[in-house]
Amino acid sequence: MNIVVLLKQTPDTESVIRIADDGQSIVTDDLKWIINPYDEFAVEAALRLKEKHGGTVTIVSYGPQRVVESIRTAMAMGADKGVLIDDPALEGADSLGVSRALAAAVKELEPDIVLCGSRAVDYDQAQRGPMVAEWLEWPHLGLAVALDSDGSTVTIERPIEGGKVTLEAELPALVTMGGSHAVWNPRYASLPGIMKAKKKPLEVKTLADLGLDPAECGEEAAKIRIVSLEMPPERQAGRIIDDGLDTEGKAAELVRALHEEAKVI
Amino acid sequence: MADCVFVVAEFRGGDFRRVSYEVASEGRKIADALGVSLYGIAVGSGVTDKASQLGFYGVDKVFVADDPALESYVAETYVPVIASIIEQADPAAVLLAASVDGKDLSARLAARLEAGLAQDCTEVVCEDGALKAKRPIFAGKCLAWCEWAEDALPMISCRPNVMDCRDADATREAEVEAVAVEIPEARSRATGLELDTSGKVELTEAEIIVSGGRGMKASENFSILEELATELGAAVGASRAAVDAGWRPHSDQVGQTGKVVNPNLYIAVGISGAIQHLAGMGSSKYIVAVNKDPEAPIFTKADYGVVEDLFKFVPAFTEEVRKMKSTC
Ligand SMILES: Cc1cc2nc3c(=O)[nH]c(=O)nc-3n(C[C@H](O)[C@H](O)[C@H](O)COP(=O)(O)OP(=O)(O)OC[C@H]3O[C@@H](n4cnc5c(N)ncnc54)[C@H](O)[C@@H]3O)c2cc1C
Ligand SMILES: Nc1ncnc2c1ncn2[C@@H]1O[C@H](COP(=O)(O)O)[C@@H](O)[C@H]1O
Numbered sequence: 001m002n003i004v005v006l007l008k009q010t011p012d013t014e015s016v017i018r019i020a021d022d023g024q025s026i027v028t029d030d031l032k033w034i035i036n037p038y039d040e041f042a043v044e045a046a047l048r049l050k051e052k053h054g055g056t057v058t059i060v061s062y063g064p065q066r067v068v069e070s071i072r073t074a075m076a077m078g079a080d081k082g083v084l085i086d087d088p089a090l091e092g093a094d095s096l097g098v099s100r101a102l103a104a105a106v107k108e109l110e111p112d113i114v115l116c117g118s119r120a121v122d123y124d125q126a127q128r129g130p131m132v133a134e135w136l137e138w139p140h141l142g143l144a145v146a147l148d149s150d151g152s153t154v155t156i157e158r159p160i161e162g163g164k165v166t167l168e169a170e171l172p173a174l175v176t177m178g179g180s181h182a183v184w185n186p187r188y189a190s191l192p193g194i195m196k197a198k199k200k201p202l203e204v205k206t207l208a209d210l211g212l213d214p215a216e217c218g219e220e221a222a223k224i225r226i227v228s229l230e231m232p233p234e235r236q237a238g239r240i241i242d243d244g245l246d247t248e249g250k251a252a253e254l255v256r257a258l259h260e261e262a263k264v265i
Numbered sequence: 266m267a268d269c270v271f272v273v274a275e276f277r278g279g280d281f282r283r284v285s286y287e288v289a290s291e292g293r294k295i296a297d298a299l300g301v302s303l304y305g306i307a308v309g310s311g312v313t314d315k316a317s318q319l320g321f322y323g324v325d326k327v328f329v330a331d332d333p334a335l336e337s338y339v340a341e342t343y344v345p346v347i348a349s350i351i352e353q354a355d356p357a358a359v360l361l362a363a364s365v366d367g368k369d370l371s372a373r374l375a376a377r378l379e380a381g382l383a384q385d386c387t388e389v390v391c392e393d394g395a396l397k398a399k400r401p402i403f404a405g406k407c408l409a410w411c412e413w414a415e416d417a418l419p420m421i422s423c424r425p426n427v428m429d430c431r432d433a434d435a436t437r438e439a440e441v442e443a444v445a446v447e448i449p450e451a452r453s454r455a456t457g458l459e460l461d462t463s464g465k466v467e468l469t470e471a472e473i474i475v476s477g478g479r480g481m482k483a484s485e486n487f488s489i490l491e492e493l494a495t496e497l498g499a500a501v502g503a504s505r506a507a508v509d510a511g512w513r514p515h516s517d518q519v520g521q522t523g524k525v526v527n528p529n530l531y532i533a534v535g536i537s538g539a540i541q542h543l544a545g546m547g548s549s550k551y552i553v554a555v556n557k558d559p560e561a562p563i564f565t566k567a568d569y570g571v572v573e574d575l576f577k578f579v580p581a582f583t584e585e586v587r588k589m590k591s592t593c
Binding site: 011013014015016017019026037038094095096099121122123124125126127128129130131133134135138139140141142143145155158159160161162163164165166167168169170173176179180181182183222223224225226227228229230231232235237238239240241242247248250251252254255256257258259262264265 | 277278282337338339340341344364365366368369371372373375376377379380381382383384385397400401402403404405406407408409410411412413414417418419451452453454455456457458459460461465467469470472473497505508509511515516518521522523529530540541544547548550551552553559564565566567568569570571572573577578581582584585586588589
């Protein structure tokens with residue numbers, strides 16, 4: 001099975017986010033970078049498919065050179081090769097533009113299935129997977145918490161508010177990954193894996209290599225953009241309910257405060 | 266000139282979901298600001314009978330695609346049906362719900378219509394005829410204001426439980442127009458739909474959430490939180506530590522890699538307050554922390570804190586809630 005994973009590198013979830021002087025972007029100097037957790041789930045699911053059906057797992061990512069490290073990490077987990085789209089013309093692109101570039105790279109690989117995250121934990125767009133599927137004119141199934149394939153179809157379980165749905169698609173298809181670490185339990189890179197990863201093929205491509213014109217997917221083509229960032233209101237430490245009360249007394253005081261002051265119960 | 270604003274309603278289990286009324290209310294505000302009509306789109310099986318009720322929340326006219334084949338949301342079938350309705354008009358904006366299905370639909374529909382999508386917005390403003398939307402990024406660690414290019418169609422998905430919902434005005438039924446449904450050949454389908462009928466409150470739409478963390482120590486101990494939640498009409502959430510330990514299902518996880526929630530009241534029990542957890546619940550109106558460690562970071566964000574052993578405090582608190590309810 002020819003499997004592609006769309007992988008985005010994101011700041012570590014531990015990161016404290018600060019707004020840059022331009023007021024429109026975040027300070028990136030001191031950030032640690034990781035594989036977007038949902039994309040790590042996609043790598044894990046891809047490797048399990050490969051274990052079952054054989055084939056290859058290719059990582060496709062758009063981003064600057066620092067992303068190579070994340071692609072190598074995915075290779076150390078077991079992915080076979082990588083494609084990095086690195087082109088300054090995509091800076092300022094919106095999700096439509098980036099997904100066009102990703103779709104073009106996917107198309108060249110002619111995969112049976114594409115796995116990607118349901119969202120990247122940086123800008124929380126939750127857009128690019130379904131968009132790539134639209135450009136490819138493929139079905140897509142979203143927010144998988146379970147995934148299986150018999151080689152010609154893929155089946156997923158999708159949690160919805162107050163229930164779940166089982167969805168099925170004929171391949172080729174795209175699946176976006178939901179769930180959490182507890183569901184996918186992504187494997188760690190092994191030491192031999194890390195050694196092998198260094199020698200695995202990684203191609204770097206520009207928009208021109210993909211046959212794309214910056215005018216149709218770069219900043220000029222963007223339909224939407226961020227004009228300013230602001231920090232959410234800082235939460236203050238409130239009141240510790242103590243007053244020398246015993247457990248019951250504190251419980252009663254908390255109920256009173258929530259009922260009379262906050263009026264939320 | 267644009268002639269309308271569209272809102273896409275979400276229909277499940279025989280009724281519209283509440284978030285659709287929030288979306289309709291927000292759509293009304295924008296349509297009024299722009300001086301255009303508000304059109305609804307209702308897709309599903311058996312949706313015709315309910316469609317006029319979108320009018321109670323401000324919709325003028327509803328286009329209905331009613332077909333048994335549209336029972337469950339599948340992107341491949343819903344997107345072309347909805348796109349074909351939108352393409353009949355010249356909308357100034359399209360609003361949807363940032364629900365599970367809504368976010369998925371929004372993304373693919375945005376590609377189909379080549380529209381600019383602001384996903385999961387918490388605020389929309391209209392200044393001199395131009396829209397601006399605010400959306401949390403980094404799970405709420407930061408907020409971004411977005412604007413659209415002049416020629417772009419703005420698409421906005423609205424985070425549930427955040428925007429104001431109008432009071433239903435039952436005298437205001439919407440006009441309903443059935444559209445001829447042409448369901449395209451699809452290579453994907455829903456093969457099973459299981460709805461939980463226990464009346465459990467969904468985390469992302471809950472007014473009150475009681476969450477437990479590693480301090481709960483075991484799966485069975487969550488029964489004390491369930492009991493409290495029942496008294497409060499609350500949903501039960503969990504930290505990643507509790508989910509990773511297998512005490513709670515993944516769907517209960519709150520945080521940067523779980524659900525981002527915004528209840529009126531969030532009660533964190535035996536949760537330390539890691540940055541990934543805080544990201545997911547930091548926009549709650551009120552936060553209560555129960556933790557035996559007075560140094561736990563969660564106290565720096567909590568409106569009310571109690572330094573106690575949770576196994577003693579939670580049952581006492583549940584009892585006090587019961588007493589309060591019996592006297593009101
Ligand atoms: C990529 C990534 C993504 C993550 N995403 C998430 C996420 O989405 N959501 C999330 O929650 N975390 C997430 N985390 C994990 C996060 O960093 C923390 O590890 C986790 O939130 C800790 O959970 P906790 O507060 O329950 O446990 P702990 O930090 O161990 O805290 C337990 C608390 O319980 C208190 N306690 C113990 N016993 C009692 C008692 N008897 N009475 C009262 N209090 C008691 C302790 O004082 C302590 O403060 C993520 C981490 C990573 C690396
Ligand atoms: N720059 C990128 N390179 C590769 N894949 C990406 C990129 N951006 C987004 N994706 C994929 O699309 C998913 C959703 O991302 P987003 O729409 O940004 O929330 C991610 O989980 C990735 O799988």
